[in-house]
Amino acid sequence: MRFLFVVPPFPGHVNPLVAVTAELRTRGHVVAWTGAPGSLAGEPVLPCGTIPLPPRPDGLQGFAALKFLWEQVLVPLAEAMAPGVEAAIGQFGPDVVVADQQAFAGALVAQRLGVPWATSASTSSDLADPLSALPKVAQWRADLLAALAERLGAPAVDPRFSPRLVLAFTTAALAGEGPAGVTFAGPALGARPEVDFPWQDVDPARALVLVTLGTVNTGAAFLAECAAALRERADRVQAVIVDPSGTLDAPGALVRPSIPQLDVLARAAAVICHGGHNTVCEALAHGLPLVVAPIRDDQPVIADQVVTAGAGVRLRFGRAKAAQLGKAVDQVLDDPRYRAAARRVAESFRAAGGAPAAVAALEALTGHCGLPAG
Structure with a gap:
């Protein structure tokens, strides 16, 4: 099976998936990335647009900070990434797209092209629905996502939550139970680049x-x-x-x-x-x-x-x-x-299992059981 990982250019969103991709390759699957930095430990990275991250004004808190993140970073990033994601899907031909929760283009483009997609929840904050007590703010966010989907020609789905699989790299012992359909894999701790230390x-x-x-x-x-x-x-x-x-x-x-x-x-x-x-x-x-x-x-x-x-x-x-x-x-x-x-x-x-558990969930999504590569 072929898996395309779509991530924003943020290291914290890439690191949990490195161990997952290593486990996928061990089981004989083929993996590629897009949206990641141009060099990722020798793994295949397909070109994808991005944006220069705007400097965050000092002292932003509360709704102002949320508004800045969504309107100045996440939504423009999705629009910049969308053409590259579409090209990567066409070039690589994935059976499944695994889209980070903040790489909205991955989910929306996959949905438009009819490619099955899973969500990588690199942070568990959205699983708790922190805006549930702020209905006007929640509606503002929903309207942003709906307008983004329309501009990208995609169905109006929430790109943060795949209806097929949401992989959360935590457990209920820390994050709470979360919504239905979440697979708690726990942290996926894999090899990291060597760093000198005394x-x-x-x-x-x-x-x-x-x-x-x-x-x-x-x-x-x-x-x-x-x-x-x-x-x-x-x-x-x-x-x-x-x-x-x-x-x-x-x-x-x-x-x-x-x-x-x-x-x-x-x-x-x-x-x-x-x-x-x-x-x-x-x-x-x-x-x-x-x-x-x-x-x-x-x-x-x-x-x-x-x-x-x-x-x-x-x-x-x-x-x-x-x-x-x-x-x-x-x-x-x-x-x-x-x-x-x-x-x-x-x-x-x-107990949750980490990267092997995440890969087992992805294999279940495709109905495929991976075999160790020979």
Whole structure:
């Protein structure tokens, strides 16, 4: 079988699917991508249009932030991607299109061309329907999607939810039950590019705390407050801080522009982060409690999931100072209930099956059972 993966050019939406495509190839299927960065670990990537991502104005919150994301990023991106998606379908001839929830063009073009499509829910925020209590905002979003579908000549379907299969890379233990038809596969953790890291400087006698804001967020002031909080606890805590800007002055901490995150998590005791879905799920897959300070978009929803699961503490990103951060770190390190809750979520992730479970669901969608490649 042939599977075309349509993703937005955001690393966090690509990473969960790398392990899925590797598993598909192991079972003898053929895979291609479109919408992904031009180079993806040697995998075939078909050309697709994109847009220059507009700078997000400082201080956007609430509906203003949602409006910016949809009107300035997601809808224009779908229109830019649509011709490339159609060309990729024509060139590759997929049996199934797997479309990321924010790559609307994948779903809408596949629907128009009559190609079966599945949804990749790289974040679980929409599964909880966060706009259910805001009917006017929900209608505004529905109208945007309907107008987009009309412009692309597609039926008026919600491109975020395939009627055939929605793959969610989480579990109900973290995200709640979700709507009918969702397959909870848990995180799909696969191989990542190698990144240099000074393992010789890791102190096994201290608790390692990872601080990261993901791949697209900036927060120099927040990172500085985290560094100060952890420096006060340097007798028992070692900080690893991801600072892509290379500007953070944090004596005593291991500050790197990028890290081999899964390997670092395997040695960590806790994580401070922004509530990005991948970071949260990767931390919880390792049974690690979290201090979560969401910035925008889906992050407040994910942060609430962490708190509801009992696996962490939530702080306000713009107001979190060293004293608050230090207290929160003490809580998740010293109170065993947070780690116990994180481990319960980790157990649910393992039971869900990860990439093999996702591939089994895709094979069931096509009625095909893959065979190991010879």
